[in-house]
Amino acid sequence: MNTEHHIKLPEGSIERTTTTLNLGPTHPATHGVFQNILELDGERIVSAEQTVGYIHRAFEKIAERRPYYQITPLTDRLNYCSSPINNTGWHLTCEKLLGVKTPKRVDYLRIIIMELARISDHLICNSVVGVDSGAYTGFLYVMQYRELIYEIYEEICGSRLTTNMGRIGGFERNFTQAAFQKLDKFLAEYPKVLREFEQLFNRNRIFMERTIGAGPISAERALNYGFTGPNLRAAGVDYDVRAHSPYSSYEDFEFDIPVGKTGDCYDRFLVRNQEMWQSIRLIEQAYEKVKEFKGAESEVFHADIPEYYLPEKEDVYTKMEALIWHFKIIMGEIDIPPGEIWNSVEGANGELGFYLISDGGRTPYRLHFRRPCFIYYQAYSELTHGAMLSDAVIVMSSLNLIAGEMDA
Amino acid sequence: MSLTNDFIKQRLIEKFGDSIAGVEEPYGMLTFEAPKELNLKVMQFLYEDPELRFRFLTDLTAVHYPGQPGREIAVVYHLHNLVENIRIRFKVYADVLKPDIFTATQLYSAANWMERETYDFFGVNFVGHPNLKRILNVDEMDYFPLRKEYPLEDQTRIDKDDAMFGR
Amino acid sequence: MARPVRFNIHPILADPKRQIQLTNMPDGHTGEGFFATRLSDVVGLARKNSIWPLPFATSCCGIEFMATMGSHYDFARFGAERLGFSPRQCDLLMVMGTIAKKMGPVVKQVYLQMAEPRWVIAVGACAASGGIFDSYSVLQGIDQVVPVDVYVPGCPPRPEAILDGFMRIQDLVGHESLRRRHGEQYKALQESYGIS
Numbered sequence: 001m002n003t004e005h006h007i008k009l010p011e012g013s014i015e016r017t018t019t020t021l022n023l024g025p026t027h028p029a030t031h032g033v034f035q036n037i038l039e040l041d042g043e044r045i046v047s048a049e050q051t052v053g054y055i056h057r058a059f060e061k062i063a064e065r066r067p068y069y070q071i072t073p074l075t076d077r078l079n080y081c082s083s084p085i086n087n088t089g090w091h092l093t094c095e096k097l098l099g100v101k102t103p104k105r106v107d108y109l110r111i112i113i114m115e116l117a118r119i120s121d122h123l124i125c126n127s128v129v130g131v132d133s134g135a136y137t138g139f140l141y142v143m144q145y146r147e148l149i150y151e152i153y154e155e156i157c158g159s160r161l162t163t164n165m166g167r168i169g170g171f172e173r174n175f176t177q178a179a180f181q182k183l184d185k186f187l188a189e190y191p192k193v194l195r196e197f198e199q200l201f202n203r204n205r206i207f208m209e210r211t212i213g214a215g216p217i218s219a220e221r222a223l224n225y226g227f228t229g230p231n232l233r234a235a236g237v238d239y240d241v242r243a244h245s246p247y248s249s250y251e252d253f254e255f256d257i258p259v260g261k262t263g264d265c266y267d268r269f270l271v272r273n274q275e276m277w278q279s280i281r282l283i284e285q286a287y288e289k290v291k292e293f294k295g296a297e298s299e300v301f302h303a304d305i306p307e308y309y310l311p312e313k314e315d316v317y318t319k320m321e322a323l324i325w326h327f328k329i330i331m332g333e334i335d336i337p338p339g340e341i342w343n344s345v346e347g348a349n350g351e352l353g354f355y356l357i358s359d360g361g362r363t364p365y366r367l368h369f370r371r372p373c374f375i376y377y378q379a380y381s382e383l384t385h386g387a388m389l390s391d392a393v394i395v396m397s398s399l400n401l402i403a404g405e406m407d408a
Numbered sequence: 409m410s411l412t413n414d415f416i417k418q419r420l421i422e423k424f425g426d427s428i429a430g431v432e433e434p435y436g437m438l439t440f441e442a443p444k445e446l447n448l449k450v451m452q453f454l455y456e457d458p459e460l461r462f463r464f465l466t467d468l469t470a471v472h473y474p475g476q477p478g479r480e481i482a483v484v485y486h487l488h489n490l491v492e493n494i495r496i497r498f499k500v501y502a503d504v505l506k507p508d509i510f511t512a513t514q515l516y517s518a519a520n521w522m523e524r525e526t527y528d529f530f531g532v533n534f535v536g537h538p539n540l541k542r543i544l545n546v547d548e549m550d551y552f553p554l555r556k557e558y559p560l561e562d563q564t565r566i567d568k569d570d571a572m573f574g575r
Numbered sequence: 576m577a578r579p580v581r582f583n584i585h586p587i588l589a590d591p592k593r594q595i596q597l598t599n600m601p602d603g604h605t606g607e608g609f610f611a612t613r614l615s616d617v618v619g620l621a622r623k624n625s626i627w628p629l630p631f632a633t634s635c636c637g638i639e640f641m642a643t644m645g646s647h648y649d650f651a652r653f654g655a656e657r658l659g660f661s662p663r664q665c666d667l668l669m670v671m672g673t674i675a676k677k678m679g680p681v682v683k684q685v686y687l688q689m690a691e692p693r694w695v696i697a698v699g700a701c702a703a704s705g706g707i708f709d710s711y712s713v714l715q716g717i718d719q720v721v722p723v724d725v726y727v728p729g730c731p732p733r734p735e736a737i738l739d740g741f742m743r744i745q746d747l748v749g750h751e752s753l754r755r756r757h758g759e760q761y762k763a764l765q766e767s768y769g770i771s
Binding site for chain 2 (some may be wrong): 052053056058060061062064065096097221223224225226237239244245339340341342344351353355357365366368370374375377378379407408
Binding site (some may be wrong): 025028032033053054056057074076077081124140143144150160162177178181403 | 631644672710733
């Protein structure tokens with residue numbers, strides 16, 4: 001702990017030293033557990049020292065003990081507001097290591113669930129920025145539509161929040177009729193809700209005065225701090241992993257990348273709203289393409305890789321090869337090629353990277369998650385330097401800090 | 409003209425000669441290694457050179473290889489050139505008994521917490537770091553958990569039966 | 576072959592006359608112009624329908640709690656609409672999410688600051704027993720540091736499960752004796768956690 005806290009203020013200030021205020025780790029405004037020790041001169045913040053690690057769960061060490069398909073539930077709990085993106089990112093990493101190419105239908109279905117997850121995460125972040133500035137209505141209203149997204153996830157994989165969705169090579173079962181009906185319902189109802197949400201906040205005088213100018217960052221400083229995702233795009237840099245290094249057939253679709261100017265809270269809010277519109281556009285395009293698959297092609301939901309993908313149970317009980325593959329996969333007798341690989345996906349709050357070193361064994365030798373929130377939270381003291389105390393809270397919630405991902 | 413892995417390799421060998429070793433390209437990403445004393449010089453070269461321009465530090469982490477005496481701890485930097493969209497991986501190796509590596513915080517502010525995390529997990533001492541203390545684990549911890557010799561589970565538990573939980 | 580949809584396809588229209596339920600009266604002796612019952616029953620009835628929870632949300636279970644607070648699963652109808660973040664003003668400590676060893680003293684501190692009567696609900700597998708994280712940095716269950724009344728399993732538990740756990744807390748609160756904190760068993764429990 002840094003014991004020297006009180007900073008002497010210059011001559012002519014009202015106080016002699018600063019006041020120490022401890023914000024967290026349990027605090028209504030910190031969505032997740034991280035601590036900030038603020039030194040205040042009246043209401044102005046002179047310095048902010050962060051302490052993280054209150055929910056350190058040792059993911060990287062746990063991953064060294066688990067076979068590749070058992071790491072998916074672990075990745076769920078990184079950025080738990082948008083678990084399908086983490087799951088798909090991990091599966092893409094494994095597929096890159098194993099040299100597996102997934103069929104187009106699987107890619108398009110993955111895009112649909114990833115963009116739904118992105119909408120789900122941005123809804124939480126933006127409505128919580130509203131809650132922190134006093135506007136509880138937006139939060140309650142959009143929670144209803146997050147329930148629709150949860151129902152879609154339930155149809156696909158059975159779980160609402162920590163989805164463990166998909167397998168290496170595709171999905172565990174085909175999307176049912178009910179899932180597509182719920183997706184239709186969502187696409188019919190949601191755009192109107194997003195428009196109402198925007199009307200509530202975008203030109204709302206109180207909200208604008210609260211957020212404009214709070215926590216700005218320039219593009220050069222943001223790049224130096226390793227910012228990625230909507231925070232970097234709000235600062236003016238159009239870096240999006242989906243466009244730069246397309247994965248899962250994103251190159252087949254058209255979408256824009258919204259970019260802000262000053263990188264303050266208002267820009268971050270607007271960038272996230274615009275990204276939700278782009279996500280809706282992507283889901284609609286991907287859904288159209290999925291509907292074009294007819295007949296036998298519409299039954300494809302995984303790549304044809306018997307070495308890594310568990311066979312159907314009917315086949316396991318009746319055919320010899322399926323039984324052998326089932327045994328080998330579960331007992332870990334599959335040859336995983338040794339190598340080291342870096343893969344990254346555009347998570348809802350930034351570039352989520354996976355650095356995997358495999359030594360040919362059943363479990364990874366080393367797995368490191370490049371977690372975006374951990375990296376950009378370092379900039380918090382620079383973002384709030386000289387700001388008022390109320391800005392400290394707004395900046396924290398507009399950065400979209402998810403404690404589970406930060407501490408991993 | 410667009411940047412290719414061969415061009416980068418050539419420029420590095422021109423500048424640093426024999427110090428650059430272990431050049432390979434797993435899955436398309438150029439990976440090379442340099443002695444740990446030169447890590448800042450290499451990164452500075454990659455940052456400032458007008459054609460290479462690796463100005464974004466994507467990731468900084470370490471790996472423990474207990475089977476390679478004298479080179480047990482590998483610190484791995486992933487750098488990214490956003491304009492040309494090229495990534496490279498740069499490794500430095502250090503002995504586990506004296507893992508001193510120069511800090512990259514002067515060049516990339518992002519390295520600050522990433523180096524603290526690497527110190528916390530592996531015990532790598534980053535020389536020149538402004539605030540090198542534990543970040544994710546409790547401050548009183550006296551060992552470096554992600555090294556291979558330490559177990560995953562908490563050893564002070566008495567209620568979990570090893571036979572049933574397969575440790 | 577995609578299966579046709581069988582469930583949840585006929586929407587049920589709301590009927591206000593059928594939905595409203597009154598709480599059951601406690602047992603008592605009634606006569607013309609009076610109703611006599613035990614004081615603890617009345618106090619219990621009042622307390623259980625107006626619990627002020629402290630959501631100690633650390634991770635994923637916290638998001639499911641946010642969904643429980645939303646209008647679909649509506650936590651407010653149980654009287655727990657007013658969430659307090661100050662432990663001095665709350666009755667129920669809802670620990671939702673993984674508690675790491677770094678966070679353990681913080682949970683203990685928050686529990687100590689709560690005024691009697693206080694209850695603790697451990698929501699989720701991580702709070703109940705450490706969950707899937709059997710590692711060196713995770714506290715294997717918050718009952719290592721604070722006494723827990725109700726455990727809600729799940730990872731994360733569905734909002735219906737959180738509500739079920741909350742209703743069990745309501746049962747505990749409703750049937751509590753007025754002299755609980757002076758009882759031998761309660762005092763021994765607090766001693767075992769080092770809380771005097």
